[in-house]
């Protein structure tokens with residue numbers, strides 16, 4: 001396909017506005033939210049109040065609502081799997097819905113069930129497995145060529161912060177020079193949750209771009225993801241453009257921001273535990289369990305939300321209709337009654353209890369199979385091509401920051417060039 | 418290799434592993450799983466599964 005025919009993206013009006021700085025404000029700089037999480041967990045599963053308010057005074061769009069927090073594994077699982085009582089739409093319309101529009105996260109059954117299946121079909125394991133060699137590997141190789149001969153690197157700045165986004169650009173067949181604007185708009189649109197005008201501006205500009213992209217792929221369909229989504233039919237109907245565009249808006253954040261952070265957490269866990277790094281290097285069949293342990297230990301989606309659709313009692317607390325539940329997935333993943341020594345990164349731990357890093361129930365992550373392919377390819381490439389990979393002892397060790405969407409700013413490493 | 422896969426989330430049933438948390442012992446053939454059983458990842462019913470080449 002001729003990239004010259006692609007629609008152009010338009011940058012934010014205010015060129016001085018840096019969404020990456022503001023995003024840091026939104027996710028906070030908490031060094032470690034888990035001691036407080038454990039403290040509250042020990043006092044009971046359901047608490048009144050909003051999770052964000054535990055860490056920052058900067059209000060978001062949930063601030064004025066009647067909020068509760070859920071901390072224990074079993075209770076979280078119960079809520080996530082009972083979508084009749086605990087809905088998505090009326091919770092996410094205050095957050096993601098403002099940025100993305102009518103996307104799957106903001107839907108309840110039966111609408112959700114119908115659209116979800118069509119989108120999931122494009123991300124089933126057998127489909128995304130093919131993207132490993134065709135899409136992920138070239139991105140990984142290209143990024144690594146920037147530092148492979150140097151003997152040292154910052155794996156966040158030079159690698160993890162780019163590769164899942166570049167995987168998406170390749171799917172969109174986005175022109176290289178447009179990528180920085182695209183990344184910026186995708187981050188900026190989330191800031192509707194802080195009521196910033198740039199959030200709405202970015203969402204609108206991405207909407208115009210995606211509409212043009214869909215029109216173009218329908219005119220000359222290829223075998224790419226967008227052509228597939230633009231033309232796929234279910235029950236004899238095409239996906240409405242509004243739903244498709246909203247999904248594409250969500251893709252950068254749902255697929256990029258998460259995988260970037262998940263991969264950074266995985267590398268942090270392994271590099272900080274050289275014995276485990278060595279074990280994985282020697283036996284790559286351990287990679288899947290290392291990924292799962294990283295997503296349990298420091299799952300990037302530390303919290304999500306649900307809406308109470310009818311008055312209900314949850315672990316002895318009466319929840320009124322209309323309450324917003326902060327679902328602390330990161331707390332479930334460190335519930336000491338489910339995971340022994342839960343704060344420890346241990347790829348060899350017993351895996352009978354499933355972690356909730358991808359959540360559970362009807363809204364469980366659509367992209368989990370893609371995320372696993374991406375993380376597997378990334379880790380294998382780093383271990384294969386960077387001999388003697390280790391933390392750089394002359395630099396500060398990686399430190400995950402934030403009360404949600406946690407990520408280290410840097411992972412400084414050395415290796416034999 | 419062919420496996421039963423949940424079309425709503427992509428979870429695959431591996432007969433050798435079963436689904437112990439969902440009450441299905443390792444080694445249980447697909448046909449013997451009761452219709453009341455649900456996908457451990459997303460909660461879809463057994464009827465949402467298709468046989469897929471992976």
Ligand code: HEM
Pocket residue numbers: 104105106116123250251254255256258259262263295299300301304305329356357358359360362363364365366367368370371
């Ligand atoms: C390590 C990487 C990832 C993590 C930790 C992650 C985590 C999650 C979680 C926890 C949810 C459920 C949220 C809720 O129920 O409220 C979710 C949903 C979702 N994820 Fe992911 N995700 C990752 C990668 C991806 C990728 C690569 C994609 C790209 C397709 C993606 C697309 C989605 C979508 C579209 C949903 C909404 C599903 C629905 O509401 O039915 N995710 N993800």
Ligand SMILES: [Zn+2]
Pocket residue numbers: 423424425426427428456457458459460461
């Ligand atoms: Zn399923």
